Amino acid sequence: AQTVTQSQPEMSVQEAETVTLSCTYDTSESDYYLFWYKQPPSRQMILVIRQEAYKQQNATENRFSVNFQKAAKSFSLKISDSQLGDAAMYFCASGWTGNTPLVFGKGTRLSVIA
Amino acid sequence: GAGVSQSPSNKVTEKGKDVELRCDPISGHTALYWYRQSLGQGLEFLIYFQGNSAPDKSGLPSDRFSAERTGGSVSTLTIQRTQQEDSAVYLCASSFQGFGYTFGSGTRLTVV
Numbered sequence: 001a002q003t004v005t006q007s008q009p010e011m012s013v014q015e016a017e018t019v020t021l022s023c024t025y026d027t028s029e030s031d032y033y034l035f036w037y038k039q040p041p042s043r044q045m046i047l048v049i050r051q052e053a054y055k056q057q058n059a060t061e062n063r064f065s066v067n068f069q070k071a072a073k074s075f076s077l078k079i080s081d082s083q084l085g086d087a088a089m090y091f092c093a094s095g096w097t098g099n100t101p102l103v104f105g106k107g108t109r110l111s112v113i114a
Numbered sequence: 115g116a117g118v119s120q121s122p123s124n125k126v127t128e129k130g131k132d133v134e135l136r137c138d139p140i141s142g143h144t145a146l147y148w149y150r151q152s153l154g155q156g157l158e159f160l161i162y163f164q165g166n167s168a169p170d171k172s173g174l175p176s177d178r179f180s181a182e183r184t185g186g187s188v189s190t191l192t193i194q195r196t197q198q199e200d201s202a203v204y205l206c207a208s209s210f211q212g213f214g215y216t217f218g219s220g221t222r223l224t225v226v
Contacts, residue, residue, distance in 0.1 A: 035214050043203060045217035091156060101147055101170070102215065106156035 002027045004094050006105035013082045014113050020067075021077045021108050023092030032096050034068065034075045039089040039107070048090070051075065079110075087112045116140075120206050120218035127196055127225055135191040135221045139208030146189050147215065148181055151203040160204075163189065196225045 003026045013019035025034065036048040051059045051068050058066050063080045075094075079086055089109050095102040119138040127133050139146050148160040159173040163183040174180070178196075183189040193200055203222050207215035 033214070037215075037217075043205075043220045043222075045205065045207070045215070047214045047216075050214050093157075101159045101162045101173070103159070104149075104157040 002029075002032075002094055002103040004092050004103050004105040006090075006092055006108050008108045009106070010109045010111070012111040012113055013079070013086075015082055015084060017082055018078060018080045019082055019110065021079075021090050021092075021110065023075045023077070023105060025073050025075060025092070025094045025103075027073075027094060029096050032094055034066075035093045035095075035102065036064070036066070036075075036077045037091045037093060037104075038086075039091065040087070045091070049077065082112050084112050084114060086110060118206055118208055118216050118218035120204075120221050122221055123219065124222045125224070127223070129198060129225055130195055132192065132194045133196055133223065135193075135204050135206075135223070137189045137191070137206030137208075137218060139187065139189070139206070140210075140216055141187075143208035143210045143216070144186070145209045146183055147207045147209070148189070148191050149205045149207070150175075151205055151220070153202075157205065160191070193223075196223075198225045201225045 005024045032053045034051045038046045038048050049061045049064050065078045067076045089107045091107045092105040093102040121136045144165045146163045149157040161181045162170040178194045181191045201224050203220045205220045207217045209215045
């Protein structure tokens with residue numbers, strides 16, 4: 001069974017600063033995907049970034065990047081130049097290839113301080 | 115449609131009543147998922163539909179919960195004889211291959 005652990009229930013960051021959200025996972029699969037989702041107060045889950053396990057290069061999407069350490073089973077999210085709109089719950093998730101259900105962590109609530 | 119649509123957005127029901135929650139996925143997405151998000155918790159997998167295959171019901175918490183997907187498109191999650199512990203946000207998502215989910219905005223269910 002896959003598990004995903006987010007050890008930081010809450011984090012805060014000053015506007016324009018950088019913050020890193022932690023995530024570790026456990027899987028017996030050799031080929032899998034990892035994701036970070038953002039959930040603002042509107043409840044709408046938004047895909048932030050996606051990483052294929054077979055790719056060694058860390059994924060990047062504008063101000064969002066990941067630090068993927070496959071051997072350590074670690075998948076942290078770095079948000080650069082934090083903005084007020086980044087305030088939300090962030091969920092880390094993992095899944096096998098194809099369409100099998102994703103396993104989610106319990107989330108990290110990020111606050112951005114003006 | 116352009117996104118995943120869920121209805122109703124909010125539902126208040128009396129304990130013991132049955133409720134139906136609807137999900138309309140993105141056209142062409144072969145997979146559809148239901149998750150439950152309780153207060154302060156992560157997302158709990160409930161059920162998964164993939165094309166014409168038999169659904170994966172391994173996450174359903176009790177036999178009061180059931181779901182169907184008609185014509186490979188719209189899905190309905192039914193909760194019979196609702197209990198207070200069923201109060202949560204029910205999220206639906208659809209996907210195509212391994213590119214991540216597109217979620218709906220969820221249905222907030224409150225059982226009083």
